[in-house]
Amino acid sequence: VTVSYETIRDWVxxxxxxxxxxxRRDRPAPADKWYLDEVVLRIKGRSHWLWRAxxxxxxxxxxxxxxxxxxxxALRFLRxxxxRWGKPRVLVT
Known part of the structure; x- marks a missing residue:
């Protein structure tokens, strides 16, 4: 069987x-304790802020x-x- 890149792209x-x-549906629900952190990154010499939950x-x-x-x-990110996931019982920043 010969499959081209175009066929794979079409299937995707x-x-x-x-x-x-x-x-996404089969992922387990998140735990009720969340950690939020903020980190400053350097990308091509410029500062960027990374928020992660x-x-x-x-x-x-x-x-x-x-x-x-x-x-x-940051507030929009939290909202x-x-x-999407519901309110956590504990939020650690």
Whole structure:
């Protein structure tokens, strides 16, 4: 059987969303204790801020990288997390 790169690309476009949805659905629910951290990164010599949310099991819930530190963006990030995963019992920053 000969399969071209174009055939693989077509399969990914056709079935990729279904596989990704199944993987997301089968993931266990996050623990009720979350850790939020903020780190300054250097990318090509410029400072970027990385916000990351991790649950007690070590699973990364979400990541946000921005070129400037922005309180409103951090609050939107937290609201988006809570909308998607529900409210945690404990939030450690």
């Amino acid at each position: 476009n056709r079935f990729g969303q279904q596989f990704a949805a199944r993987i 991790v649950d007690a099991n070590g699973d990364v819930l979400d990541i946000l990288v921005q070129s400037r530190r922005n309180k409103a963006a 988006k997390l809570m909308k």
